[in-house]
Structure formats: C-alpha cells, structure tokens
Amino acid sequence: MMSQTAYQNNVSYNEGIAEYMSLLIGSINILAPRNEIISLESIQSVDTNNPAAESIGYIQYEGNRVAVYCLSEQMKLQNKSPKDNLLCAILEYEGSYISLACLEANAFSRQIVKRQPLPECIQGAAGPIESLFIYDSNNTRDAAFIVTAESLARFVAEFQHSIE
Amino acid sequence: MSNAAAWILNINESLHVSVSQLELVHIINEPYYIKVPGAPDYCNKIIIWNDNILPVVNIANLAGNHGSASRYNVVAVIIYRDHDEQVHYGGISLISSPELEYVNNSQVCTLPDLSYLLQETSLSCFTCKKGRKIPIIDSSRLFSREYTQNIIREHARNQMINNET
Numbered sequence: 001m002m003s004q005t006a007y008q009n010n011v012s013y014n015e016g017i018a019e020y021m022s023l024l025i026g027s028i029n030i031l032a033p034r035n036e037i038i039s040l041e042s043i044q045s046v047d048t049n050n051p052a053a054e055s056i057g058y059i060q061y062e063g064n065r066v067a068v069y070c071l072s073e074q075m076k077l078q079n080k081s082p083k084d085n086l087l088c089a090i091l092e093y094e095g096s097y098i099s100l101a102c103l104e105a106n107a108f109s110r111q112i113v114k115r116q117p118l119p120e121c122i123q124g125a126a127g128p129i130e131s132l133f134i135y136d137s138n139n140t141r142d143a144a145f146i147v148t149a150e151s152l153a154r155f156v157a158e159f160q161h162s163i164e
Numbered sequence: 165m166s167n168a169a170a171w172i173l174n175i176n177e178s179l180h181v182s183v184s185q186l187e188l189v190h191i192i193n194e195p196y197y198i199k200v201p202g203a204p205d206y207c208n209k210i211i212i213w214n215d216n217i218l219p220v221v222n223i224a225n226l227a228g229n230h231g232s233a234s235r236y237n238v239v240a241v242i243i244y245r246d247h248d249e250q251v252h253y254g255g256i257s258l259i260s261s262p263e264l265e266y267v268n269n270s271q272v273c274t275l276p277d278l279s280y281l282l283q284e285t286s287l288s289c290f291t292c293k294k295g296r297k298i299p300i301i302d303s304s305r306l307f308s309r310e311y312t313q314n315i316i317r318e319h320a321r322n323q324m325i326n327n328e329t
Contacts (some may be wrong), residue, residue, distance in 0.1 A: 075202030119219035125202070141212045
C-alpha cells in the first residue's frame with residue numbers, strides 16, 4: 001500500500017489503494033471510508049456567503065451546492081475554518097453530499113486489526129466519531145477514529161436541532 | 165456470618181470504591197491511554213486490551229477531583245453486563261493496585277458525602293478494615309450510555325447556572 005498526500009482538485013478515488021483516508025483535523029487524524037470520499041477540493045473554492053447553519057460555506061460539486069463543515073479538535077462544529085485547513089473532502093452517502101474541511105488527506109496504509117463500535121459510554125458523546133479501529137503500528141497496537149458521511153450528517157443534524 | 169470478597173480500588177488518596185471479586189478480571193500497569201476527542205472528561209480515554217478497545221473511566225473526575233493523568237498508572241479491567249445481558253469490559257483508572265478484602269453484612273454503612281454523579285452509580289457502601297467508607301460501584305451503570313448522557317446533562321445544567329450567576 002502507498003501513502004500519499006492527496007491535494008488535488010476533483011480527485012476521484014474509485015481505484016482502491018486503501019480502504020480509508022486519514023483526514024487531519026487540527027492535530028487529530030480521523031479516518032473516512034475511501035469509497036465515500038468522492039472528491040477533494042481546495043478550501044479556496046468554498047463560497048462563504050450565506051452558509052448553512054454551523055457550516056463554513058458551500059462548495060460546488062457536479063452542479064450541487066454542498067455544505068462544508070469544520071470540526072475542532074474537540075469534535076465540535078466551528079463556523080469559521082482555521083487558516084491551516086487546505087482541503088474540503090466531499091463525502092457521499094445515499095445520494096447526498098456533505099463536506100468536511102481538513103488540513104490534509106492521506107491514504108491510510110496501516111494494517112487494520114479490528115473495527116469496533118464506540119464503547120457504549122462514549123456513544124453519542126464524541127461528536128461524529130462512529131467507530132474505532134485497532135491497527136498495527138510497528139508491532140504495537142494503536143487505535144484510530146472513524147467518521148462516515150452518515151455519522152457526520154447525523155451529528156450535524158443533531159447539533160442543528162439542539163440549538164433550535 | 166458469610167463473607168464476600170471485594171476489591172478496594174484506590175481512585176485517589178481520599179476516594180476508594182469497590183467492585184466484587186469476580187468483576188475485576190485484570191490489572192494493567194502503565195497503560196497506554198488513547199484520548200477520544202470530544203468525549204466527556206471522565207471517560208475520554210480508551211486502552212487496547214487483548215485486541216479489544218476498552219473505555220476507561222476516571223471516577224475521581226466524577227467526584228470533582230481532576231488529578232494529573234500521569235498519576236493514574238494502573239487500570240482495573242472490569243467485566244460487566246449491559247441491559248441485554250451482553251458481556252463487556254471496561255477500565256477504571258487507579259493510582260495504585262487494588263486490595264482484596266473480605267466483608268460481611270455487619271460492615272454495611274451509609275454512603276459518604278459524595279457528588280450526585282457518584283451517588284448515582286453507587287449500589288451501597290461498607291466500612292473497610294481501615295475505617296474508610298467504601299461505595300460499591302454499579303459497573304453496568306458506570307459504563308452505560310444513559311449514565312454518560314446524565315453527566316452531560318448535569319454539566320450543561322451547572323454551566324447554565326454558572327453563566328446566570
């Protein structure tokens with residue numbers, strides 16, 4: 001497997017190199033299923049006029065206006081993107097699009113040992129994190145956090161509902 | 165009078181709790197904690213044990229004590245059942261290894277003055293041989309989603325009260 005920084009506009013990831021992409025949010029790496037990431041765009045393409053609630057703006061994708069969200073390291077929605085963020089990952093779930101700002105995106109090339117749901121006491125309390133991976137890191141075990149298009153959309157909807 | 169064995173868990177110098185002998189299945193020294201972003205302070209760490217991810221609860225945090233993470237160099241691995249009788253494992257952060265003690269009904273006592281959050285997950289209490297009041301923890305409740313949601317609500321309520329004053 002190869003690991004490469006994916007910083008190109010309109011990059012399509014249909015050819016599977018790795019199952020997951022690692023998106024850097026501040027200093028936190030979260031993993032998103034590669035087959036859900038349909039494009040990586042420059043954050044400079046974001047239209048910040050009249051953003052959707054708790055988003056940083058919109059980005060155009062194949063004629064659709066896709067809301068772009070930005071997470072803090074504490075997995076809270078921010079309505080302004082830190083200057084470090086360079087990319088927007090556009091994710092698709094059942095025909096809907098949602099976008100997440102990040103510093104960088106790389107193919108996740110570690111050997112995955114096991115996927116596990118969030119422990120019950122953390123469920124619903126860790127933002128959009130949906131599940132965890134145990135992976136092999138130089139013969140020791142480490143864990144990574146999975147965010148899917150569905151879990152991100154659900155988190156955004158719940159957050160918007162909570163502030164109404 | 166029959167005796168039952170209980171593990172006394174050293175949460176910190178002033179707080180000790182207990183679980184039954186069979187609930188504690190393993191002790192991990194110098195655990196490798198992984199922080200879960202966004203999770204509440206009392207359960208924002210996980211460990212990997214036997215290729216399973218375990219949530220680790222810091223009971224001192226529930227009691228309002230926020231000690232340095234480096235002090236909690238022991239994790240007690242607890243086995244518990246959820247509402248559906250499914251078996252799970254969870255960890256409790258300790259400052260030193262637990263001690264086993266045999267207790268009987270004559271040692272039952274009232275709960276000490278605990279935070280509301282800690283009272284809510286205490287089944288009952290006994291006085292140990294050293295004279296300390298030791299709450300018995302309801303592990304199933306401690307690691308449940310409902311308990312976390314209660315804590316989040318309680319924190320939000322306290323924050324609202326603080327903002328108003």
